[in-house]
Amino acid sequence: MRLPNVLAITLVGTGLAACGSTMDRLSQVGQTPKLSAIENPTAQAGYKPVQMPMPSVQPMAYSPNSLWQSGSRTFFKDQRARNIGDILTVKVEISDKAAFDNSTERTRKSSDSTGVGGAVGTAIDKIVLPAGMSSSDLASTDGASSYKGTGTIDRSESLSTNVAAVVTQLLPNGNLVIEGRQEVRVNYEIRELVVAGVVRPEDIASDNTIESTKIAEARISYGGRGQISDVQQPRSGQQVLDILLPF
Template structure:
């Protein structure tokens, strides 16, 4: 209303603009390996004379001298790499929902955009120091304490990008 008044958000109900500019990159590499070998041999040549008495009833060449012989070996090697890059530039209006005793402002903002059959949702909340609000009544996302920023959507495109339920179950059940 006035040319010299301060237009920055300061009290409950005031609106300010949150500027979200994220340019993030992460790369992670990991490898692991394991090898194990075991051998077991079980025999009962002298068990209270029972094997000797039953030896006559066994087919030719069979005996209790080596009842079981087992060996096992396993080997595993795994490698994994993750490389991702996120770039996001958004602006959302947020409302001051509370003023804390120290003067900090609690803000919350939500934006929904529907394009054809796809709904995009942006939610931001956190705490802002009034001194961090710029002259144009904007604040950068990295100046919001306890920032909770959520950006996602739902609709036909999101559904198509998800693996089918059968594939998700197979990914959980199958060991390879």
């Protein structure tokens, strides 16, 4: 399929999708953004159970007249999350700063010349080549290329908040898979916070909280949707052109 046809089909599909989105937005003029319904995270489209390397299962052993259970991590039970469905609080603390400055410059120049001299060249001049041309300079090429690129990154991010998460899986080695979502609506803007990952029960504090830095395979997302976020985003047609246009 030729590129113009692909571009036309893409634009038509984008236009239809944008039309449906526009109608939805028009029906919500003057209304606050709707909050998402509370749903089971494991029932969401695209959800995949976590699979990680596990140690060998150790058999349980009980000692007569002993209160201690072999393999147990604690002597007294508490209210910290340890089973599927339990809730714990994640303390999200992110302070990130990065600065990079890169510069690249490249220059190349080449020149080639090909000719024939002597008796062979004289014969070629008289028999083969038209008047005014010489075999001493049959072909010549010149080429030059230049490239210069610069890039600068100066980024600073800071986030401090808390979010409650639910234990969605209990791994064979006792680690917990957690996932938490939080939505806050302020006027016509919704702020969304998503936290997911794997935690050790030992890292959960006595007040049933855990720091985000102790979450393995952490996935933390903080963003928003609403009128302000919509204005800050380029239109759908512009996004399509940015992807398809080669220049």
